[in-house]
Amino acid sequence: xxxxxxxxxxxxxxxxxxxxxxxxxxxxxxxxxxxxxxxxxxxxxxxxxxxxxxxxxxxxxxxxxxxxxxxxxxxxxxxxxxxxxxxxxxxxxxxxxxxxxxxxxxxxxxxxxxxxxxxxxxxxxxxxxxxxxxxxxxxxxxxxx
Numbered sequence: 095x096x097x098x099x100x101x102x103x104x105x106x107x108x109x110x111x112x113x114x115x116x117x118x119x120x121x122x123x124x125x126x127x128x129x130x131x132x133x134x135x136x137x138x139x140x141x142x143x144x145x146x147x148x149x150x151x152x153x154x155x156x157x158x159x160x161x162x163x164x165x166x167x168x169x170x171x172x173x174x175x176x177x178x179x180x181x182x183x184x185x186x187x188x189x190x191x192x193x194x195x196x197x198x199x200x201x202x203x204x205x206x207x208x209x210x211x212x213x214x215x216x217x218x219x220x221x222x223x224x225x226x227x228x229x230x231x232x233x234x235x236x237x238x239x
Contacts (some may be wrong), residue, residue, distance in 0.1 A: 122225070123168075129225070141236070150215055168218055169194075
């Protein structure tokens with residue numbers, strides 16, 4: 095179990111390091127027409143416990159790990175309680191509010207403090223740069239009891 099937790103921690107750190115090292119001014123990748131990202135679960139307005147599993151959905155594109163340049167693919171970023179969207183044309187920041195899933199993950203379990211929280215997905219290219227136009231989900235508001 096300890097090895098599994100260590101492997102997950104290392105994978106998360108490795109995925110985030112790439113974004114932190116990405117230079118500004120990278121090329122912006124065009125999003126395919128009709129591409130859509132959405133949160134499958136939890137549903138908007140859900141009341142959840144302190145640990146909540148978030149499932150990511152995607153239409154019109156595929157998922158590939160960060161660093162993989164393949165047309166029509168990207169990877170997920172989960173924005174937690176973010177008021178302003180990440181800047182267009184710049185790598186999405188990596189912090190406790192901008193969670194990177196650069197290994198191609200399509201779900202995660204979050205531990206959140208009690209209260210209302212907003213969750214939103216943004217898809218990015220191999221360099222963690224948002225697509226043009228941005229492929230962003232509708233925000234989902236949940237309440238943690």
